[in-house]
Amino acid sequence: MNFEKYPFERLNELLADVVPNEEYELSALTIGEPKFETPGFIQKTLKExxxxxxxxxxxxxxxxxxxxxxxxxxxxxxxxxxxxxxxxxxxxxxxxxxxxxxxxxxxxxxxxxxxxxxxxxxxxxxxxxxxxxxxxxxxxxxxxxxxxxxxxxxxxxxxxxxxxxxxxxxxxxxxxxxxxxxxxxxxxxxxxxxxxxxxxxxxxxxxxxxxxxxxxxxxxxxxxxxxxxxxxxxxxxxxxxxxxxxxxxxxxxxxxxxxxxxxxxxxxxxxxxxxxxxxxxKEHVDEFRAVYKENFQLAKEILGINPPKATFYIWLEVKDELEFTKELYKQKHIKVLPGSFLGRNGIGKGYVRIALVENAQKTKEVLTRLKDFIDGQK
The missing domain is CATH 3.40.640.10 (Type I PLP-dependent aspartate aminotransferase-like (Major domain))
Known part of the structure; x- marks a missing residue:
């Protein structure tokens, strides 16, 4: 079977020779994995x-x-x-x-x-x-x-x-x-x-x-x-x-x-x-949902985007998604996922996917950094 490379493997290859700006801590906005602690009652049940x-x-x-x-x-x-x-x-x-x-x-x-x-x-x-x-x-x-x-x-x-x-x-x-x-x-x-x-x-x-x-x-x-x-x-x-x-x-x-x-x-x-x-x-889900909602309010205020009705992704339109990804990593130590890695036949080209899966404090900091980068590209 001839499987295609996974998007994250392709991202690693894209960024392999890029030296990131170490003035900033790495912010990986690439994977759809929540960065919150699994609720205590779930962990307790598993242990028992x-x-x-x-x-x-x-x-x-x-x-x-x-x-x-x-x-x-x-x-x-x-x-x-x-x-x-x-x-x-x-x-x-x-x-x-x-x-x-x-x-x-x-x-x-x-x-x-x-x-x-x-x-x-x-x-x-x-x-x-x-x-x-x-x-x-x-x-x-x-x-x-x-x-x-x-x-x-x-x-x-x-x-x-x-x-x-x-x-x-x-x-x-x-x-x-x-x-x-x-x-x-x-x-x-x-x-x-x-x-x-x-x-x-x-x-x-x-x-x-x-x-x-x-x-x-x-x-x-x-x-x-x-x-x-x-x-x-x-x-x-x-x-x-x-x-x-x-x-x-x-x-x-x-x-x-x-x-x-x-x-x-x-x-x-x-x-x-x-x-x-x-x-x-369902109560614990309401709590997580409130965090994601706050993250998108921050994205609206900082980036000026219209928040989606669901998911924790921003599908951000850019001029050249590969160059945008490399330069963003180089200048601001932020990883995003090029949209063309997620599509075929040219679909996804001109977009990057951004996953807002951190708490509001971290999200505000990285979105501000992202905004500075975008403003510098104009």
Whole structure:
């Protein structure tokens, strides 16, 4: 298999010969990893459950973990799902990689479509599945919203959307997602929305919609051909807990579960017990959300940008993203990720992705440094 280099490896190569300004401490705004302590109640639960390491973890997940995920979907999206309509996963990365291989295995000439720019696991899954790729280009002209022609959709076996979107921070409404559900039924392809940023939003009256909500809205109450994936990593500042899920079409999940028993990716029992506690608690998420909201208020004041409605990313338009990245590192000791490393066919060129995952004090300092650099480029 010939996998492309990961964006962070390409960034290291880009900056290899650049000598940074050591007057400043390094600020890495590149990776979507929260820099906050995992809440104490989550850590406490994990420490208290180590005795369960003597047990093999069930591939299908503990009933209490599945119920916590059912509870989350009900509380957050007002959608009732059954335990048979959800599978706990070892984060979402492993499922995003292996589900396409499962779903496309029996297809003669498989075709997968996914948003572009993208989380590189989508592309890796396509390569591992020997699938032809149709890129769903997200541009300023289409408001970074996914669009494909009927001719392209007729060819698709699997489509992966990602809203709220990484890296553009764009959203799609429930009505817009509903149109995709209708197309999935009309042309009989599996539709996935990667919703791992659904909980990083800033307005209680304008929360990101789920594809499950959209499915019900258009009358697809059994979620036929529809799946969502979500994760606790961003929501609970616990990426090391490796707790995610895939939910939706019961028939697809039944077959996928059989496949998963062979993959051997069941989460250890202590992690499952701890994850159940975290999924059942929303107060700690409100606290993290308040920090991210403050960070974007600072970004608005300092950089003059319009804050996104969700995610913790700024998709900043620049003249030359590679030169911008190198000079910013050289002059201000700040790392950002060139948008062209996240896209294909020229998509992402002219942008850098900035992750605001620190506390407000650190965020204010680095954004001020960034502003000084931008002003110096004019």
């Amino acid at each position: 459950t180590t005795a369960s390491l003597k047990k093999y973890p069930a591939s299908g997940g503990l009933p209490e973990l599945k119920q916590a995920m059912v509870n989350f979907v009900k509380e957050r999206f007002n959608v009732d799902i059954k335990q048979s309509e959800v599978i706990p996963t070892f984060g979402t990365r492993e499922a995003l990689f292996n589900f396409p291989q499962f779903a496309l295995f029996d297809k003669k000439d498989p075709v997968i479509a996914f948003t572009n720019p993208f989380y590189q696991i989508y592309e890796g899954a396509a390569i591992a599945s020997r699938a032809e790729v149709i890129h769903i280009d997200l541009t300023k002209e289409n408001d970074f919203k996914a669009q494909l022609s009927d001719e392209e959709l007729k060819r698709c076996d699997l489509v992966i959307l990602n809203y709220p979107n990484n890296p553009t921070s764009a959203e799609m409404t429930k009505e817009e997602l509903g149109l995709w559900v209708k197309k999935a039924l009309e042309f009989d392809f599996i539709l996935i929305n990667d919703e791992c940023y659904s909980e990083i939003y800033f307005d209680e009256d304008d929360k990101p919609a789920s594809l499950l909500e959209a499915s019900i809205e258009v009358g697809n109450t059994s979620f036929k051909n529809v799946l969502v994936m979500n994760s606790i990593s961003k929501r609970s500042s616990a990426p090391g807990l490796r707790s995610g899920f895939v939910a939706g079409d019961e028939e697809i999940l039944k077959a996928y579960m059989k496949y998963r028993t062979y993959v051997g990716c069941a989460s250890p029992v202590p992690l499952q017990i701890t994850a159940a506690v975290a999924w059942n608690n």
